[in-house]
Amino acid sequence: MTTPDTTPDPPRPRKGSDILKTALRRNIGAMALGTLLMGLYQAGETAFPIALGMIVEHTMRDDRTLGALGLSIAALAVIITTVSLSWRFGMRVLQKANTTEAHRWRVRVAGCGLQPVARDVDLKSGEVLTIATEDADQTADIIEVVPLLVSSLVAVVVAAVALGLADLRLGLLVMVGTVAILSILSVMSKRIGSSTREQQARVARAGAKVADLISGLRPLHGFGGNHAAFRSYREVSAEAMHQSVTVARVNGVYAGTAQALNAVLAAAVTLTAGWLAFEGRITIGELVMAVGLAQFIMEPLKMFSEMPKYVMIARASAERMALVLAAPPVTDPGTGRPAAGGGLEVDCVRYGSLRELKFTVAPGEFVAIAGYQPRAVADLASILAVNVPPEAYEGVVRVSGQEIADLSVESVREHLLVNPYDGEIFAGTLRSNIDPSGTSGSVPEAVEASMLTDVVALHREGLDYAVRDRGANLSGGQRQRLSLARALAADTDVLVLHNPTTAVDAVTEQLIARNVAKFRRGRTTLVITSSPALLDTADRVLILSDGTITAENTHRNLLAHDEDYCAAVAR
Structure with missing residues (x-):
């Protein structure tokens, strides 16, 4: 049986950043455990091509033995097991915290929407409904975003260190390339945030218009005003659609740019490693490791580069939630209770x-x-x-x-x-x-x-x-x-x-x-x-x-x- 959530509500947030800070602070334990497990996952993923390179390096030696080969295979099995279990349990912890936090904010926003005498919110019921569902979910995504961001950083750092031990230029290439990619994408993510805020507002207005139409459909039919009302909704819906297309286009450009930059960095690492191996500055085993890491590093880089986008979406949703949660009270009700049976x-x-x-x-x-x-x-x-x-x-x-x-x-x-x-x-x-x-x-x-x-x-x-x-x-x-x-x-x-x-x-x-x-x-x-x-x-x-x-x-x-x-x- 599910235990009811008895966590007290935090003070009334005034800004979207306050909501995000509250969500992060309230789930610090789950995020720490999730970060640890996802860090193990990324470290294991990084260790796999490193282990392959070491095995190749060992097989090319004259003093190789079957015992050492068996030990290497056992190490690979441990790495694979670590990767599998850490991902499974890490995502379970983070998604549970995410779902629970989204539920808390949904309940709180709904509570404000159901207390019109205590809040003065210039939003229609359809907009409040959208905020209590979609925006609450997207705000709670910050619980997953931060651990995934940290674990991706762990993978990039481990890969850079491993490549740097083979050749300093390879390690520097990964670090400099990562910084350059993130700098470019952070500028683009600001555009996503502003477009997303506008999209959410227009979708919410369309939802409010639908709610108004449904509640007044019979009277509208009665005096023939339904066609004018439908035209009004069509205009609002068209605005929401055009803004959604704009957001999709911006997201597409962002994703394509991130994928292209990640591929360029992976190709640069691979070509640099090949050139160093050709020059005899790194061994064949180190070349195998470098090529494997160049292919692997695309996943954490992709995840790492997508995080700013999700952070901006979470911030946009949190700002919309603050419109409801931070509204000043219309009145300060008392605390007394009337006697039973009165007039x-x-x-x-x-x-x-x-x-x-x-x-x-x-x-x-x-x-x-x-x-x-x-x-x-x-x-x-x-x-x-x-x-x-x-x-x-x-x-x-x-x-x-x-x-x-x-x-x-x-x-x-x-x-x-x-x-x-x-x-x-x-x-x-x-x-x-x-x-x-x-x-x-x-x-x-x-x-x-x-x-x-x-x-x-x-x-x-x-x-x-x-x-x-x-x-x-x-x-x-x-x-x-x-x-x-x-x-x-x-x-x-x-x-x-x-x-x-x-x-x-x-x-x-x-x-x-x-x-x-x-x-x-x-x-x-x-x-x-x-x-x-x-x-x-x-x-x-x-x-x-x-x-x-x-x-x-x-x-x-x-x-x-x-x-x-x-x-x-x-x-």
Whole structure:
């Protein structure tokens, strides 16, 4: 069984470099072990042509023996075994650390994306999704890049030393050539970094556009705006495609240049060794070693030359992650927790279209608000859902007698649930949508209260019926009832329902109104609605007009004495 990650989050990073430093510091142990093992691998690879050269040198001597030959073969076997095992276990260590680190950053970025009240990030959900997946993975690649860079350097140094022992000019040729190659490629890698950052931003914008299109597809079809929306996406997608082609072209030039430079260096070492052997300055065994090392050195040189590119990509991804992680808090929430079983109080709130809004829902009371202006209703729902920080509006909102500003966001949402009229439906099953945490003890009652029973009975799988992403295989009324069932199953002390029955027929609406009142009896409930059935079920009805409460009475009394109310809610 996998042990959960209990590593505490580091302080909020302000720059991409801070993220990379944190990743490196947090995985220093795994990187040290991985570097050691990969260094052994590269040293073994380097030792192989050296051993071959020594064997050839030995076979050309007059005093050669079978015992010495057997010892040489045994040495080759040890080298091959070392190469195989060190690569296997070294990559296992590094990839595990890489995957774990990527998971940590994904969770942290996702956590920021799910806390809009605590972060002010000028990014759409599609962009945050890309950052939490692709950018987190590419940032964590730094865990592998550094050990591979060091191990490649080990291979180059060992090869240079071995060649230098044969002839100093060969060793100097390798070192000087390596420095020249890296100097050229480091300049090119900067171009890759800037191109990659732009590509990631454009791909993320295209992803955000897709998310917006999917969520608004039905309304777009309704008024014929889908073609214009698709043209808009096509333009964004084309920009992302052109930038991806640019990045691919730059990467291709980089890879081709690196391969060509490595081949030139290998050829130079081979030709120089051949010339030295022809001149009699090195032996045949040393020539074999030099030719073998010239061929072998291309692999670590290739790896060594590719590392700057991956470092630049990791830096670009880390900078994008910092856009989310380093965003300043919108508000500094408190640490208190509301008492159980309390009520709800809105005291002289001014925000948007709300003007000195004041009302109280007593503990256990069922209250309905009939709003005449949709904007005022939306502003009230946003404030109660803590999507607006307390310092952004005048007045106070109290839960169980405590101001929201003094409470932690998590405790407010555990105690006060605001179910929006357009609640999101997730891919999964009916059961997982109703009870995402799997801890609710009132799922059957919530299904019955929301009149979702017909949907459950319609399918052989019942509550385990598969639901597609955004509820694509459900009707509008079924999605709304599923969202209502989820709100009821949460069984919070204070429940706010925002237009929970706009997509259902009148008969079903009447049944839902009675069921919700029965289900929520004894617990504080506020329904923002224009539904006569829900208004009639409420203990009190408050009229929200021009941003304030203008009247308060029962539904039937208001129908009898208030012409404006009668015109607004009568059907």
